[in-house]
Amino acid sequence: MAGKVTIRDVAAIAGVSVTTVSQILNGKGERFTPETQERVKQAQQNLGYVPNYNARNLVSQSTRTIGVLVPDLSNAFFTSFIRGIQTRAKVDQFVPLILETNRNEELERDYVQELVQRTANGIIISSAAITSDTIDNLLKPNHIPYILFDQNTLTSGDRVDINEHEGGRLAAQHLIELGHRQVAIMMPKQATLNIQARYTGFCAEFQKIGELPKTVLSDMTPQAGYSAADTVRKLGVSAVFAINDEMAIGLMKGLKDAKVSVPEQVSVIGYDDVEMGAYVTPMLTTIHQPIYEMGVEAAKLLVDRIHQPDAPYESLMLPVSLVVRQSTRRREISD
Amino acid sequence: MAGKVTIRDVAAIAGVSVTTVSQILNGKGERFTPETQERVKQAQQNLGYVPNYNARNLVSQSTRTIGVLVPDLSNAFFTSFIRGIQTRAKVDQFVPLILETNRNEELERDYVQELVQRTANGIIISSAAITSDTIDNLLKPNHIPYILFDQNTLTSGDRVDINEHEGGRLAAQHLIELGHRQVAIMMPKQATLNIQARYTGFCAEFQKIGELPKTVLSDMTPQAGYSAADTVRKLGVSAVFAINDEMAIGLMKGLKDAKVSVPEQVSVIGYDDVEMGAYVTPMLTTIHQPIYEMGVEAAKLLVDRIHQPDAPYESLMLPVSLVVRQSTRRREISD
DNA sequence: GCCATCTTGTAAAACGTTTTACAAGATGTT
DNA sequence: AACATCTTGTAAAACGTTTTACAAGATGGC
Incomplete structure (x- = not known):
């Protein structure tokens, strides 16, 4: 039952138009009387109304989704990276759509296409096999911002690099x-x-x-x-x-x-x-x-880019450090 | 430019109606002349037309997405599980939407809600913190099929269990x-x-x-x-x-x-x-x-359930085995 | 030559939002 | 008293598909 409740139902219960409901529920309803606002919110609560994702995206042309392509999930390096992305994305109300490409070029192309179809707002590609061909044919014509990570790109764009x-x-x-x-x-x-x-x-x-x-x-x-x-x-x-x-x-x-x-x-x-x-x-x-931080920065950069497609490109270089443990030691003087 | 090409453009170029284009491109166009079919496909190719995901989903009420909630991506157990899910999902043209909940109840609830909003077709929950409260309030009213994994459920449903x-x-x-x-x-x-x-x-x-x-x-x-x-x-x-x-x-x-x-x-x-x-x-x-296989089976079960919501519940029990290596040995007889 | 039946196609409704442009009444200004 | 300006709200268009119901012409049986 609750799955079928639409904005029209809310409007009917609150005794206002759908416009009014939409405005108020999206935080653009300051211009309405406090009572009206309250009535609408009450109606939403009572009906358990939640806006239809697809309808909303259809008009707003945004999915609040960022695609993330990684070669190998079983590598702890990439899972830390992902954790950084997810954490940061949540701050901006974005959701990462994570796909493992297994360093397989065909799979990678498939998934890039999938992400384009799903109108992901941006893509973080951290996968070796990607070809500039794929980028030129799929990403660029659709104006989807992307960040290439863990590898070079001849194309200009935002960069978050490790030294x-x-x-x-x-x-x-x-x-x-x-x-x-x-x-x-x-x-x-x-x-x-x-x-x-x-x-x-x-x-x-x-x-x-x-x-x-x-x-x-x-x-x-x-x-x-x-x-x-x-x-x-x-x-x-x-x-x-x-x-x-x-x-x-x-x-x-x-x-x-x-x-x-x-x-x-x-x-x-x-x-x-x-x-x-x-x-x-x-x-x-x-x-x-700083893998986790890289994820955070990559997500931040990408979301900024999504919001401001024409801002000047940013570039970031994160530092590395040596961790000395026990698998190295002074060479025995024997030759 | 290519990002803006719509079904109407294809129809115009091919000299047919949008209905015709839709039918043919969705494999339901056998009843049209071979020439018409060819013309439409050609037009699609030339224009690089790809159907708008949100519009399509709006009418079909499906996203071909299955949500996957895991507690901890850095644990190799879960990444193998995910690999199984993703592989199987691809066969059925589904895409997994993977979210890490970090064993945090609030985060988990948040993400379940997110998945409901996004009208995921089903959810695989492999996260400890989930409460039956969340399930009852969010999943059941929206009739979203789900599989609880790695933990019990008192609710009846499909099951894929390990012994x-x-x-x-x-x-x-x-x-x-x-x-x-x-x-x-x-x-x-x-x-x-x-x-x-x-x-x-x-x-x-x-x-x-x-x-x-x-x-x-x-x-x-x-x-x-x-x-x-x-x-x-x-x-x-x-x-x-x-x-x-x-x-x-x-x-x-x-x-x-x-x-x-x-x-x-x-x-x-x-x-x-x-x-x-x-x-x-x-x-x-x-x-x-058999973690990978568990992922495969879970995805299979869930997709089946999505397609046939009223089929009888299935239940599967996968076997375990002992792997003897070197961290165990016969006890020294010393007491 | 008339009616039924295929064949090939289309018009229009529907999906559920957001947003733009407008309207009616209240208030203020001179 | 006349007019401009707020305030509060709404109607309707738009987003890009899929699907249902219908139409026109061709074919065939008698």
Whole structure:
């Protein structure tokens, strides 16, 4: 019964027109008598009236929805990011529509299209596979504001970035200070630009002392990290920089199973500072990123953009920091 | 420009009425000439027409959306569950709207209301704090199908359950077979019914041999598990059943820091079989639940219910299994 | 050659809001 | 007394679809 109550019913009960009801219920009814306002609100209460979402959106052309595309929900990095988005979005009465794309280009395109159809007011894309083709064909013609995260965009727009280059540099500096010279960096083959920035930051620092890190290819999952342990072992390096924590945790497990002790024989440093890093043995040294805050800022920027499509673009750079735990230590002087 | 193209434009270009366009584009146009069908489709292509979501939903009274409420996205258990839901939902052209409630009753109520306003076609609630009050006041009057997961419901309805009691029993059986007699069970104070089922299953098995497990209260997070280590240590038990893996992992870390070795001095068994369990040291013995499949089944059930509101209720019970790894072992014969 | 029946299409109502433009009466100003 | 200006309210258009009911012409049976 309650599901069928419409604005007309409220108007009838309150003895006013639908216009009046609409105005008052939307906070634009100061110009009406206090009694009228009260009558309308009473009627709403009694009937349990709640405005029809679709009808309302049809005329306002807004859904108060922001789409969020992430590659992998099981990665704690992205769930923290999402939490930041959701929290901030709620402040502005927006709701995030979260979709996992599994780093699958087709799925991603599908979901972008879905979000366009649903007239999402804006989209936060934090997914590697997105092509500029998709953006040009789907997002731009529909004038949907978007924020690309975790990767580059040649297109101008709002940006919320992390100082990835500095992150890579910090990792390198830490290893160098511990006396490591022969090191490896573990990263996926198809590296997004943010990953590449970590890489260049890391290498630049080693280049200063005339060293060149070796590269080990691996997907960004614990399984892949585990499998790469053997390659790492044969490389004979004294330290490894894993481009994310998931990989690092897998790698440590793999080394342990291969009887290589961390950090005695090989130091391991990760990236992201996910919660689990503090619960593995040895506890993972890593680079901390303000992920939650990134989510907050991304949502804020996007909502601002939605409200003011023509404001000048904003750009934000968030800092990273080194978290020293137990998976790195001074290199044994043995060669 | 493309954002503004409407069905009327398509009709004009194709030289037919909007009715014709609507029919053909919705796959109900067999009765039109092949040429007409082709003309309409061509026009759609050329104009890049995509139907307005809100207008369509306004008349069809459906959003092809299912709401999903989860307590904690950072818990791998729930992200697997969500992945199952999303995958299955896509098959039926539905989109999940995922919201994290953080075990906060107010937030939960808010979001249920939000979902009702948005005329979600159904809701999967996997959140502990939900009150029957919320259900009675918001869901039932609006005739929105819902599935309560991870907890009991006194209300009748579709159910997809895990054999939680058996899970608890398996954990107990395993410990008993290893010779453990003095054991503890770690669980939160406000236990949902599924947790209670694990508890009773576990205790029932110990009761058979005349033993009564001690209870240690702890939230279901790694931090809480870590903090509880001290209590566990003082209890003098030889094994602990942690009611989920997150806690178990935290507990193991806490014990390690307190110089209690696992499994030599204390065996630990978890519950859920999250991915990380295989990467901690020692690898975590646990109870595996078919989480992804649960998501799939829940989505399937809900969509069926949406399409056939009056079909008889269905009920499904999925099995659990014991995963023996390295955090449990035979009790040292020392007393 | 007449009537019934397909075939192919359309006009118009309906979905439930928001918003624009207007109206009637009350009040104030000169 | 005449006119402008508030105040309080409303009628109607608009948003972009889907669907129902109907219409005109073609076909076929007798």
